[in-house]
Amino acid sequence: MSPTQPFINIRHAKKNYGDLEVLKDISLQVEKGQIVAIIGPSGSGKSTLLRAINDLDSLTEGEVWLEGMQVNKKLPTRQYEKHINKLRQEIGMVFQHFNLFPHLTVRENITLAPKMLKGLSNANANKLAQEQLERVGLGDRIDYYPSQLSGGQKQRVAIARALAMKPKVMLFDEATSSLDPELVEEVNLVMKQLAKENMTMIIVTHEMAFAQSVCDKVLFMDQGVVVEEGLPEIIFKTPQHERTKSFLANHLNGRF
């Protein structure tokens, strides 16, 4: 990896569903330790862009690079599966609906992948689970089932599960959108903690205040294009484009 190469580099990303263009030639560079927020109205393509980073949604055209490795490399199916499974271990992802495994305890949710993919022993995996849970403030919930937790707790377990793989970057896909307002803060606190630890993060969010306070860079997307990108204080305080202005105005009025 040459020193000039960005940590994450998305080049000319395009995504079509039939005639519908969801992403229209988007490029994005993220440096190590940087925290990037992607905002925009529903259907703007922000989740699709995020999900292209670990190839959960494959791009129609364009490239995604992580630390000098192309994520969406053209390979024969079998080789590609190996390649992407390996890469995904380094890309943590947190979903709007948590996607915890309901048939497994919190401990098993966290230890499943480290045990299966990294060959961790039971003892080491348990230790890892305990550590990660304490990191999100849920050390005492290790033997609970997801159904016994609140939404905010579920999301914190989901974050712990992703962190247990020691990822190089964390992707957050509207991580607090399905939470009751009073539970949002506990998840935000965990994300702020990660920010302090210099975790590279890309965050799709509807929470402007959070984006403003935590992020180094903000992308405003609409209809598959990046309308505006820059420092949070510029995007939020002095947006240049009409579309950004009206989106932010509507947001502040609570219309979204």
Add this chain to the structure above:
Amino acid sequence: MGLDFNVVPEFLDLILIGAMWTIAITLVAGAISLGGGVLFAVIALYGHWLVRYPIKFFAWLFMGTPLLLQLFLIYFGLVQVGIDLPAFVAGVIGLGLHFAVYNSDIIQAGILAVDKGQTEGGRTLGLSQFQTIYKIIVPQALRNTLPPIGNNIIALLKDSALVSVIGVTELIHASQLAISETFRPFEFYITAAVCYYAINLALEAILRKIENNAQIAR
């Protein structure tokens, strides 16, 4: 000539052996129907077409003929091509595969009902498709389909009676042996019925326990 159950105790050994065989057939064939059901369901939904279509065709064949005919084919038919299976083995294979096809349909529906986010959750951690299916999807699909699969196992218990026709001394066959010596069909068939009820109750209790244990983890 009224009912006289005093003839039964003399043949109790025979009846109990019959009950044991019925239980053995149900357990082994039940295990085959469950394992086969999962295997067929996963192949039908995820398999390469080269295995998917043969499995679908096989399922169609099994659905389209009576279990009795299938047992005859496996026990009497296969001998002609040099495969001489013991009656018990032929019986559990026939019964097991027959119900595996039905279980497969249920489990397929169960797999499709598991939220897409579960697959995404597994795959983003780096699990392969197979690991995700095996560790995350199938366990949930089985939990969600326990009641109808339990019903199939109970149906399997009752259909185990058909294995009597290829000469396994399960409950029905054992009763018939007793009747041929005593000419007391009513007493022995009622005894057999009582045995079926008893096994059924035990089976239902086990199934309910499994369902209750699965409740919390969904």
